[in-house]
Amino acid sequence: MCWFRELWALAEEIENEEQVIKYLEKEELARFLQTAKGQGLERDYAIFTTLAYSGLKVGELCAMKWRDLYKLNLGFRKLW
Numbered sequence: 001m002c003w004f005r006e007l008w009a010l011a012e013e014i015e016n017e018e019q020v021i022k023y024l025e026k027e028e029l030a031r032f033l034q035t036a037k038g039q040g041l042e043r044d045y046a047i048f049t050t051l052a053y054s055g056l057k058v059g060e061l062c063a064m065k066w067r068d069l070y071k072l073n074l075g076f077r078k079l080w
Contacts, residue, residue: 024032029052037045051061
């Protein structure tokens with residue numbers, strides 16, 4: 001079998017594999033965020049919390065600017 005056919009067969013095998021979605025349970029997420037807060041770098045907790053609750057991908061968060069938040073017009077309000 002030539003290398004191209006082997007590569008093609010491998011690509012088809014990968015495409016046909018059933019992908020298992022990986023996620024953290026509620027308790028696992030809470031433990032992870034507490035660890036990030038207590039033992040992580042200065043911004044780790046804010047970054048991981050934002051990723052966990054916003055649905056953003058890492059690249060999307062890295063590319064965000066403050067003006068992007070203002071464009072969303074999220075209607076932040078003081079609760080105190």
